[in-house]
Amino acid sequence: MNGDKRKAVVLLSGGLDSTTVLAIARHEGYETHALSFRYGQRHTEELVAAEKVAAALGAARHVVVDINLAVFGGSALTDDTLAVPHHDSADQISTDEIPITYVPARNTVFLSFALAWAETLGSSDVFIGVNALDYSGYPDCRPEYIEAYERMANLATKAGVEGKQRLKIHTPLIELTKAQTIQRGLELGVDYSWTHSCYDPVDGRACQTCDSCLLRSRGFAELGLVDPSFSSTSSANI
Amino acid sequence: MNGDKRKAVVLLSGGLDSTTVLAIARHEGYETHALSFRYGQRHTEELVAAEKVAAALGAARHVVVDINLAVFGGSALTDDTLAVPHHDSADQISTDEIPITYVPARNTVFLSFALAWAETLGSSDVFIGVNALDYSGYPDCRPEYIEAYERMANLATKAGVEGKQRLKIHTPLIELTKAQTIQRGLELGVDYSWTHSCYDPVDGRACQTCDSCLLRSRGFAELGLVDPSFSSTSSANI
Numbered sequence: 001m002n003g004d005k006r007k008a009v010v011l012l013s014g015g016l017d018s019t020t021v022l023a024i025a026r027h028e029g030y031e032t033h034a035l036s037f038r039y040g041q042r043h044t045e046e047l048v049a050a051e052k053v054a055a056a057l058g059a060a061r062h063v064v065v066d067i068n069l070a071v072f073g074g075s076a077l078t079d080d081t082l083a084v085p086h087h088d089s090a091d092q093i094s095t096d097e098i099p100i101t102y103v104p105a106r107n108t109v110f111l112s113f114a115l116a117w118a119e120t121l122g123s124s125d126v127f128i129g130v131n132a133l134d135y136s137g138y139p140d141c142r143p144e145y146i147e148a149y150e151r152m153a154n155l156a157t158k159a160g161v162e163g164k165q166r167l168k169i170h171t172p173l174i175e176l177t178k179a180q181t182i183q184r185g186l187e188l189g190v191d192y193s194w195t196h197s198c199y200d201p202v203d204g205r206a207c208q209t210c211d212s213c214l215l216r217s218r219g220f221a222e223l224g225l226v227d228p229s230f231s232s233t234s235s236a237n238i
Numbered sequence: 239m240n241g242d243k244r245k246a247v248v249l250l251s252g253g254l255d256s257t258t259v260l261a262i263a264r265h266e267g268y269e270t271h272a273l274s275f276r277y278g279q280r281h282t283e284e285l286v287a288a289e290k291v292a293a294a295l296g297a298a299r300h301v302v303v304d305i306n307l308a309v310f311g312g313s314a315l316t317d318d319t320l321a322v323p324h325h326d327s328a329d330q331i332s333t334d335e336i337p338i339t340y341v342p343a344r345n346t347v348f349l350s351f352a353l354a355w356a357e358t359l360g361s362s363d364v365f366i367g368v369n370a371l372d373y374s375g376y377p378d379c380r381p382e383y384i385e386a387y388e389r390m391a392n393l394a395t396k397a398g399v400e401g402k403q404r405l406k407i408h409t410p411l412i413e414l415t416k417a418q419t420i421q422r423g424l425e426l427g428v429d430y431s432w433t434h435s436c437y438d439p440v441d442g443r444a445c446q447t448c449d450s451c452l453l454r455s456r457g458f459a460e461l462g463l464v465d466p467s468f469s470s471t472s473s474a475n476i
Binding site for chain 2: 145
């Protein structure tokens with residue numbers, strides 16, 4: 001079954017972007033292998049979402065790797081002593097400085113595991129939902145970073161060195177606005193109520209005021225829609 | 239205490255090479271932060287050795303990170319269904335092909351964690367004991383790989399982007415033969431009986447016939463010495 005399909009490893013956090021990327025990889029005809037991480041994040045709602053998304057979008061396999069980035073400290077996403085910032089609207093989010101929710105070297109670590117799995121699968125395709133437009137100031141979401149990673153990866157692996165399997169890191173969202181991402185996902189049948197993006201959920205529900213909630217909410221608003229993760233508290237707007 | 243020393247993250251497997259590197263970093267005046275991994279390897283003797291080495295060489299901190307590369311399969315070092323190759327002498331080891339003991343993307347994964355810790359510590363120095371001469375055919379031990387990694391890392395991090403902290407990956411052994419590495423370590427006071435390099439230990443002792451045992455044994459022999467990890471069974475040669 002699916003034996004002649006090309007395999008791809010897709011980094012899947014369970015959020016809006018990576019879910020859209022999984023739908024795109026599937027639409028492009030890949031047999032998808034979804035990869036998530038339990039990395040010391042303060043909440044696990046996104047892993048529950050990732051499992052739901054992987055099943056709904058027909059991933060051939062979904063692996064959750066345990067790594068503990070919290071052992072190093074330094075980010076509000078993994079360190080309980082640092083507070084996640086909250087704002088009233090997305091316009092208040094500074095993109096000039098790197099936010100406290102940045103996890104040191106996170107995409108570098110995640111891509112390294114994707115590379116290991118791709119090599120084992122005999123796959124030359126890794127998908128990641130980074131975005132250079134509303135990337136919230138994370139350095140490891142920029143195109144020049146991805147290009148440098150790809151170059152390094154092709155020197156790192158057995159297959160790359162033997163020239164048999166040139167690794168490509170696919171970043172289908174890199175030039176899209178949040179609204180364009182959502183539109184693409186909706187065209188491909190994504191139901192965004194499966195997803196979870198909030199940095200700081202309250203009783204398992206999106207807080208609506210962290211940077212991640214505000215950016216996705218604004219994306220839906222630009223399409224005249226309400227973010228389904230807010231819908232039960234915003235039903236008047238539907 | 240040590241407040242004005244520059245900090246370095248040193249990848250420490252507990253083997254001969256990484257132990258020598260830790261001694262070199264210390265000799266160069268760094269406050270050393272030793273990083274080891276429990277990565278699904280078939281035996282844990284090397285982690286016991288790493289702990290001993292970190293203490294003996296005065297590391298400020300030693301962290302062992304749990305990651306499970308075995309979930310992806312594909313290497314004799316993490317997969318019980320694949321056999322570690324054994325030979326009678328180091329001359330029989332092929333360097334033309336990449337051996338089955340290669341773990342997919344291992345150094346890429348390890349360096350990524352080192353990068354995360356370095357960023358959190360405010361360190362711009364990572365040490366790794368790769369070697370381009372008797373590197374046993376691993377692609378991620380070559381200088382061009384290390385250079386590409388360094389370039390990528392400087393695009394990945396907050397400090398790299400802000401230009402405050404340019405990451406340097408130090409590879410003090412890259413041009414050394416095994417014998418030269420051992421000589422350097424001995425000059426710096428390393429006792430190699432602390433270390434463990436064997437891929438396939440029997441009852442916690444070096445097998446003397448895997449590639450790793452044979453390469454280090456030949457290094458000691460070139461200096462007219464007996465590898466202390468073999469000494470109890472080779473005492474006639476001391």
